Amino acid sequence: MEKAERPLIEFRNVKKTYKVGDTLVHALNGIDLKLMPGEICCIVGTSGSGKSTLLNVSAGLERVSSGEIIVSGRHIEKLSESNLILFRQKYVGFIFQSFNLMPYYTAVENVAFPLAFRGINKQKREKKAKELLCEVGLETHLNHKPTQLSGGQQQRVGIARALVTNPNIIFADEPTGNLDSVTSREVMELICGIVRKQGKTLIMVTHDKQMAEYGDKVITLIDGKIV
Ligand SMILES: Nc1ncnc2c1ncn2[C@@H]1O[C@H](COP(=O)(O)OP(=O)(O)O)[C@@H](O)[C@H]1O
Ligand SMILES: [Mg+2]
Known part of the structure; x- marks a missing residue:
């Protein structure tokens, strides 16, 4: 069990450098960062400024160049590729700007998809997906495909899909x-209502200052540093 006072995510002097031609991009x-559970x-x-990079290294989608990232007591910078995949499947949900839905799948099929790798039968997968879609207010659009949904509705499907595996952390x-x-x-x-209700931790990039009002904590990045 996670102790409430222990950080869920901790960054220690994390650096990520890309080499582009002959130049290094920091x-x-x-x-250095600590996030508490439920925050x-x-x-x-x-x-x-490095926002997406920060998110991607936290979620185990990209490797750091140096430093430590500890999530739920695990040093994710030390995990092997296969353990990193298991870590992502167990702990992480991801919501994208461009929704990233599969165009030929219905809302239910899109949301059920992440459960396909978990040995859960189709009937159970679709039942769970429907529950989540009801939770995000799409009970009347279960069998719609992405092109038949508005942007806001597509993002609701994206939210349901991020939650369907019951991850601790939503990015x-x-x-x-x-x-x-x-x-x-x-x-x-x-997003914030569901995250609070379910006691999950949310890390969200936004370039809209108004949207940042929803956070318990706001982190400002300039040139890869917290200011
Ligand atoms: N895969 C990559 N290869 C090379 N440079 C990258 C790569 N990803 C990001 N960068 C560079 O790293 C910096 C931070 O990028 P990013 O984290 O995407 O910023 P933000 O999300 O705040 O716009 C930028 O200078 C960007 O060009
Ligand atoms: Mg970005």
């Missing part, structure tokens, strides 16, 4: 970046 330049953390900063990279301001507020309230 996407993360010494990040909503918003990451803000201009384009190119969202500009989840309202493709939505108008009214829909953005609705989607943000939905």
Whole structure:
């Protein structure tokens, strides 16, 4: 069991450097950070400041160049590729700016998809997917395909898909970046409401300062550093 006072995610002097031709890009330049379980953390900063990189290394999608990232007591920078995949399957849900839904699949099939790798039968997968879709207010659109849904509805499907595996941590990279301001507020309230209700931890990148108001903690990045 996680002790409440122990950080869920801890960064210790994390650096991520990309080599582009002959130049080095310091996407993360010494990040120290502690996030507590149940916290909503918003990451803000201009384009190119390292927000997505911070999210991707936390979620185990990319490797750090140096430093330590400890999630639920595990040093993820030390995990092998196969253990990293298991870590992601067990702990991580991801919400994307561009929704990333599969175009030929219905809402139910999109949400059920992450469960396919977990040895859960189709009937159970679809039952769970329907529950989640009801939770995000899409009970009348279960069998719609992405092109038959508005942007806000597609992102609701994306939210349901991120939650279907019951992960501890939800990562969202500009989840309202493709939505108008009214829909953005609705989607943000939905994400934060579910996260709070289920006691999950949310780390969200947003370049919209207004959206950052939803966070318990706001982290501002400039040139790969927290300011
Ligand atoms: N795969 C990559 N290869 C080379 N450079 C990258 C790569 N990913 C990101 N970068 C660079 O790292 C910096 C931070 O990028 P990113 O984390 O995507 O910023 P943000 O999400 O804040 O816009 C930028 O200068 C970007 O060009
Ligand atoms: Mg980005």
